[in-house]
Amino acid sequence: MIPFNKPFATEKELIYIKSVLDMGKISGNGMYTKLCQTFFEENWKFQKTLLTTSCTDALEMCAILLDIKPDDEIIMPSYTFVSTALAFIRQGAIVVFADSRSDHPGIDENKIEELITSKTKALVPVHYAGVSCDMSKIMNIAQKHNLFVVEDAAQAIDNYYINSDGSFSPLGGIGQLGTFSFHETKNIQSGEGGLIAINDEQFSKRAEIIWEKGTNRAEFYRGEINKYGWVDIGSSFLQSEILAAFLFAQLEQKDKIKSKRLRIWNKYYDGLSELQEKSFIKLPKIPNYSTNNGHMFYIVCRTLDERSGLIEYLKKNNIMSVFHYQSLHNSDFYKAKHDGRVLKFSDQYSELLLRLPLFYELTMDMVELVIRGVESFFYHN
Numbered sequence: 001m002i003p004f005n006k007p008f009a010t011e012k013e014l015i016y017i018k019s020v021l022d023m024g025k026i027s028g029n030g031m032y033t034k035l036c037q038t039f040f041e042e043n044w045k046f047q048k049t050l051l052t053t054s055c056t057d058a059l060e061m062c063a064i065l066l067d068i069k070p071d072d073e074i075i076m077p078s079y080t081f082v083s084t085a086l087a088f089i090r091q092g093a094i095v096v097f098a099d100s101r102s103d104h105p106g107i108d109e110n111k112i113e114e115l116i117t118s119k120t121k122a123l124v125p126v127h128y129a130g131v132s133c134d135m136s137k138i139m140n141i142a143q144k145h146n147l148f149v150v151e152d153a154a155q156a157i158d159n160y161y162i163n164s165d166g167s168f169s170p171l172g173g174i175g176q177l178g179t180f181s182f183h184e185t186k187n188i189q190s191g192e193g194g195l196i197a198i199n200d201e202q203f204s205k206r207a208e209i210i211w212e213k214g215t216n217r218a219e220f221y222r223g224e225i226n227k228y229g230w231v232d233i234g235s236s237f238l239q240s241e242i243l244a245a246f247l248f249a250q251l252e253q254k255d256k257i258k259s260k261r262l263r264i265w266n267k268y269y270d271g272l273s274e275l276q277e278k279s280f281i282k283l284p285k286i287p288n289y290s291t292n293n294g295h296m297f298y299i300v301c302r303t304l305d306e307r308s309g310l311i312e313y314l315k316k317n318n319i320m321s322v323f324h325y326q327s328l329h330n331s332d333f334y335k336a337k338h339d340g341r342v343l344k345f346s347d348q349y350s351e352l353l354l355r356l357p358l359f360y361e362l363t364m365d366m367v368e369l370v371i372r373g374v375e376s377f378f379y380h381n
């Protein structure tokens with residue numbers, strides 16, 4: 001059986017976790033938390049980062065930091081994970097869902113501006129499959145209308161927007177705030193885990209307070225104040241040192257992990273190109289302003305029946321493939337609150353997109369088997 005995902009561990013996780021136990025500081029904000037945060041700040045030049053228990057939590061921190069209030073409007077794609085919307089809904093906000101691009105599941109940058117009203121507070125682009133949204137377009141719109149930008153970079157670790165002058169901007173570091181996930185399905189993982197990147201000075205101090213249950217304990221530990229207490233709202237958003245130690249081992253291997261994932265991605269792309277040329281399927285498109293971090297390989301089928309048939313066929317051949325998001329504007333929770341607009345491409349990706357196995361330990365022979373499986377479904381079935 002070729003699974004869809006298999007979480008990978010390097011040889012260092014257990015060694016680092018053992019050292020956490022030996023040091024006897026197991027709660028959050030210890031040595032490994034600092035090592036992970038420094039790693040992000042040095043490698044990707046994020047101004048300030050804080051490890052959280054999940055990307056969902058990091059998004060909740062963003063909604064608190066932006067002071068989102070009931071009736072504020074937040075624009076984001078409908079084709080995304082629940083958490084992107086949930087964080088803002090919990091503050092009482094109204095989520096205004098935008099459609100996907102025709103050529104990519106990410107938000108259609110050209111459909112954002114028509115959704116902006118006097119109540120709009122923030123834009124939340126999601127870098128689907130790790131692939132960058134058109135960030136210069138999005139940042140221009142935000143500036144023009146005085147909106148905040150929160151990048152949901154859950155899938156986009158070590159991936160970049162390519163500026164018109166050819167320079168690279170790390171995803172998650174372009175908006176005022178960015179969030180990452182270390183869920184076991186992501187490129188770099190610790191089972192569950194996340195990180196918030198704070199790219200705008202005005203949020204730095206408060207972020208630390210919200211992170212530490214509304215107290216100024218972080219400042220106290222740095223010796224900047226001589227007593228700490230309750231100063232704001234917040235929650236226990238910190239990650240345990242055990243998870244931070246696990247995560248640090250993964251971060252140290254990020255290049256090795258990414259290059260293997262890209263080899264798999266490229267083999268899928270080449271191997272399935274003929275099916276695309278014959279119009280059986282569409283392959284993922286990486287726009288010229290984005291690099292690729294090999295997070296996900298998906299194909300887009302022609303009909304829902306064909307996708308269901310392919311999933312069944314692959315399963316019979318011991319290959320697990322899975323579809324992905326269902327449009328949030330049609331969800332049981334939100335459909336009555338949605339304003340009724342039809343989001344055609346979001347619905348198309350909900351019905352037609354299929355993800356193929358992609359994980360570090362997937363061998364090239366297994367990739368070949370998956371390609372043959374998809375081919376034989378379309379050619380002989």
Ligand SMILES: *Cc1c(COP(=O)(O)O)cnc(C)c1O
Pocket residue numbers: 053054055056057080081083084126152154155180181182183192193194
């Ligand atoms: C995985 C994911 C999340 C949630 O991450 P958790 O760490 O599981 O909370 C949010 N948004 C997107 C786009 C994701 O892919």
